[in-house]
Amino acid sequence: MRNPQASSSSRLTRVLGWSALAALALNTWWGLWLSPPDVVQGQFVRMLYVHPAVATMCYAGFGLCTLASLAWLWPRLRSPRWDRLAVAGAEVGAVFCLATLVTGSIWGRASWGVWWTWDARLTLTAILFALSLGYLALRRAVDNPHSRALVSSMVALLMALTVVVDHYATSWWVTLHQNTTLFKQDPTVHGWQLATMLVSFIAFGLAFAWLVVHRYRLEGLEERYENEGLVSALEARRSEVTAPLDVRPGFEGDRSPSRAPAEAVSQ
Amino acid sequence: MWRDAVLVAGKDLAVERRSRVALNQVVPYALVVLLLFGFAFDQDRPLLLQAAPGLFWLAVLFSGLLAVQRSFAIEASDGAVDGLRLSGLEPAGIFVGKAAAVGLQLLVVEVLLTGGVVVLFHTRLEGAGLLITSALLSTAGVAGAGVAYGALSMGLRVRETLLPLLLAPVLAPVVLAATEAWRSALGLSSADGWRWSGLLGCFAAVYLAGGVLSFGALMEET
Numbered sequence: 001m002r003n004p005q006a007s008s009s010s011r012l013t014r015v016l017g018w019s020a021l022a023a024l025a026l027n028t029w030w031g032l033w034l035s036p037p038d039v040v041q042g043q044f045v046r047m048l049y050v051h052p053a054v055a056t057m058c059y060a061g062f063g064l065c066t067l068a069s070l071a072w073l074w075p076r077l078r079s080p081r082w083d084r085l086a087v088a089g090a091e092v093g094a095v096f097c098l099a100t101l102v103t104g105s106i107w108g109r110a111s112w113g114v115w116w117t118w119d120a121r122l123t124l125t126a127i128l129f130a131l132s133l134g135y136l137a138l139r140r141a142v143d144n145p146h147s148r149a150l151v152s153s154m155v156a157l158l159m160a161l162t163v164v165v166d167h168y169a170t171s172w173w174v175t176l177h178q179n180t181t182l183f184k185q186d187p188t189v190h191g192w193q194l195a196t197m198l199v200s201f202i203a204f205g206l207a208f209a210w211l212v213v214h215r216y217r218l219e220g221l222e223e224r225y226e227n228e229g230l231v232s233a234l235e236a237r238r239s240e241v242t243a244p245l246d247v248r249p250g251f252e253g254d255r256s257p258s259r260a261p262a263e264a265v266s267q
Numbered sequence: 268m269w270r271d272a273v274l275v276a277g278k279d280l281a282v283e284r285r286s287r288v289a290l291n292q293v294v295p296y297a298l299v300v301l302l303l304f305g306f307a308f309d310q311d312r313p314l315l316l317q318a319a320p321g322l323f324w325l326a327v328l329f330s331g332l333l334a335v336q337r338s339f340a341i342e343a344s345d346g347a348v349d350g351l352r353l354s355g356l357e358p359a360g361i362f363v364g365k366a367a368a369v370g371l372q373l374l375v376v377e378v379l380l381t382g383g384v385v386v387l388f389h390t391r392l393e394g395a396g397l398l399i400t401s402a403l404l405s406t407a408g409v410a411g412a413g414v415a416y417g418a419l420s421m422g423l424r425v426r427e428t429l430l431p432l433l434l435a436p437v438l439a440p441v442v443l444a445a446t447e448a449w450r451s452a453l454g455l456s457s458a459d460g461w462r463w464s465g466l467l468g469c470f471a472a473v474y475l476a477g478g479v480l481s482f483g484a485l486m487e488e489t
Contacts, residue, residue, distance in 0.1 A: 127439050141420075146488070158477070
């Protein structure tokens with residue numbers, strides 16, 4: 001029988017997982033079959049139902065990491081939970097950041113004719129991905145949980161700065177990347193396109209939440225494994241020290257180190 | 268704080284004066300990097316001229332990584348960092364002092380690399396005011412971020428590999444802005460180089476302020 005405490009799944013994650021799967025299926029159906037091709041972009045407009053949602057989840061992951069890091073740095077709120085939430089947000093954010101780069105590259109090839117261009121938004125997103133890899137590598141390099149939480153929180157704040165600059169890059173610099181699509185006075189997306197796009201945000205949002213909850217719990221399990229591993233190792237060591245003198249026959253009355261191995265072999 | 272900064276900078280520069288690591292190893296390394304860039308572009312002179320500012324600042328970035336590694340390697344050996352922690356010096360002063368020492372070494376490297384760029388890539392130096400201002404600001408940014416991240420990775424087993432991974436993305440905007448400022452100063456682009464210098468000033472201010480605020484906690488934890 002499965003020990004429920006040794007797993008990161010629960011009723012919540014099952015509901016989230018199945019909901020995400022259903023929403024992604026709906027997104028695929030609407031995106032590929034129901035939504036019409038665009039007048040300008042033709043069939044390539046279907047990337048609209050993946051790329052913006054994935055990029056938003058990337059920002060959400062790093063945003064979550066920043067808020068959790070700030071909470072950890074705040075002495076009154078300091079708790080290992082915030083550190084777990086920070087690593088969960090950063091790791092899931094990094095996955096979505098890579099997905100943003102890949103889907104953006106595919107869309108760029110279709111729209112601009114190149115897989116990559118040295119545009120402010122693209123370059124900053126690539127830098128953000130590299131920063132997130134550095135953040136995760138740093139976490140693996142520090143053994144002490146308190147030190148790990150402190151240094152990674154500081155790096156997370158710098159990552160947040162890059163997220164803000166990345167978000168406003170299309171406004172601050174002249175870029176090939178299009179500006180805000182939905183949240184402007186006269187949005188050019190409507191009808192089936194708008195509905196499918198909203199479904200994509202819901203679908204990827206659910207997938208994001210599912211991944212974050214699992215990763216958060218996994219971090220807790222890892223901490224528990226490390227702590228319990230240490231406790232059991234200490235207990236085993238203590239029993240090694242006491243057991244031979246009291247329990248093992250042949251040692252009583254004769255504790256000379258030279259004879260002990262021979263006795264042990266003869267048994 | 269400033270007195271402590273002068274003490275720490277003097278100590279680091281005295282170690283450098285005696286060991287001559289920056290002069291005998293970092294400078295030749297930076298010049299070799301320039302030579303390799305020349306080989307990579309297959310002596311295509313117009314292309315080299317266009318790319319010279321970017322190549323220059325990449326060589327500075329690589330040299331900066333070495334200078335920061337060196338700055339914290341001398342603290343890691345023989346438990347010197349414990350002495351620094353127990354010395355009673357203000358952490359902000361230690362940060363500023365170490366950043367100043369790294370910055371000064373980098374400025375020497377940049378002067379020599381500028382000579383290398385002129386000789387090897389046939390670059391004609393123009394717009395001295397913009398060149399010098401942007402170089403000073405970007406050096407402050409590289410040194411500030413470098414020393415803050417150097418402290419962060421000081422006590423780690425994998426600091427030699429982790430530091431470049433952490434630092435290179437952080438310094439990428441500095442390299443980009445410095446390259447654009449130099450391209451403008453050398454007449455290679457029509458962009459306003461002073462705006463890029465302003466951006467470099469912002470980066471330097473953020474990195475130095477971040478370092479001053481966080482250095483104490485980083486020294487305690489790593």
